Amino acid sequence: MLKIDNLHVEVGGKEILHGITMHIKPGETHVLMGPNGSGKSTLLMTIMGFDAYHVTRGSISFNGSDVTHMPVHERARLGMGIMFQRPPSIPGLKLGKMLDVINPEKKPEFVTAAVTRMNMEEFVERDINLGFSGGEIKRSEILQMMVQDPSFIMLDEPESGVDLENIHLMGESIARLLQKNQRFIDRKNSGLVITHTGYILDYLDVDKGHVMINGEFKCHGNPREILKLIKEKGYKECLSCAKIL
Ligand code: ADP
Numbered sequence: 001m002l003k004i005d006n007l008h009v010e011v012g013g014k015e016i017l018h019g020i021t022m023h024i025k026p027g028e029t030h031v032l033m034g035p036n037g038s039g040k041s042t043l044l045m046t047i048m049g050f051d052a053y054h055v056t057r058g059s060i061s062f063n064g065s066d067v068t069h070m071p072v073h074e075r076a077r078l079g080m081g082i083m084f085q086r087p088p089s090i091p092g093l094k095l096g097k098m099l100d101v102i103n104p105e106k107k108p109e110f111v112t113a114a115v116t117r118m119n120m121e122e123f124v125e126r127d128i129n130l131g132f133s134g135g136e137i138k139r140s141e142i143l144q145m146m147v148q149d150p151s152f153i154m155l156d157e158p159e160s161g162v163d164l165e166n167i168h169l170m171g172e173s174i175a176r177l178l179q180k181n182q183r184f185i186d187r188k189n190s191g192l193v194i195t196h197t198g199y200i201l202d203y204l205d206v207d208k209g210h211v212m213i214n215g216e217f218k219c220h221g222n223p224r225e226i227l228k229l230i231k232e233k234g235y236k237e238c239l240s241c242a243k244i245l
């Protein structure tokens with residue numbers, strides 16, 4: 001599904017990622033952990049292909065195509081989707097309008113059902129994310145992703161800023177997004193999820209965890225075990241934990 005090989009990435013003239021290698025197989029969900037500023041969001045933005053992120057060495061391939069230098073919209077067309085850590089608002093573009101155009105394959109009934117599921121009926125007439133609370137923004141992003149229907153889903157701290165009442169809705173919705181592809185009933189989607197708190201792991205069937213520190217992977221293994229270790233002993237433990245997990 002996704003193969004990243006020895007990826008080096010520069011942002012604003014400075015190297016942030018120093019040789020990342022990972023392989024996410026079809027149907028797998030991987031978890032990315034690590035201290036603030038370690039480069040987790042940078043990795044997701046680079047995989048999606050945003051302009052500010054310059055790959056100086058290494059490669060990214062997706063379903064067998066080399067996408068290392070492919071523009072964002074082409075990666076989206078191949079089935080990549082991302083939910084940002086801090087999604088921007090889009091003044092002048094109503095959420096309902098966006099949902100109508102995001103994926104021409106989706107029938108209006110599908111879109112309406114998705115809006116209801118995410119409790120966003122009152123929001124379709126509003127400009128995207130403008131004046132939305134943190135939790136409402138995340139719900140709106142999940143809703144857009146449900147309609148876009150990507151086969152590889154990247155989520156950057158989906159639970160941050162979401163109140164406890166909505167965490168359940170978010171968790172269940174994200175689990176549904178990952179569980180199956182709406183176009184291919186027997187196919188699971190793949191995912192890459194950044195989490196600090198681990199709340200989201202209560203809802204997801206995850207396969208592998210990676211800890212990034214200063215732009216490098218320091219530890220790989222069972223995400224729940226890694227999280228437990230971090231909570232008990234801190235990230236410094238990950239500098240030597242490759243042996244343990
Ligand atoms: P994380 O998501 O792990 O908290 P980020 O990927 O957001 O970390 O950031 C990694 C590092 O890259 C940080 O030191 C951050 O300041 C730097 N960085 C991110 N974006 C830019 C940018 N546009 N220009 C310069 N430095 C950046």
Ligand code: MG
Nearest residue numbers: 035036037041
């Ligand atoms: Mg951060």
Ligand code: MG
Nearest residue numbers: 040041042085
């Ligand atoms: Mg981040």
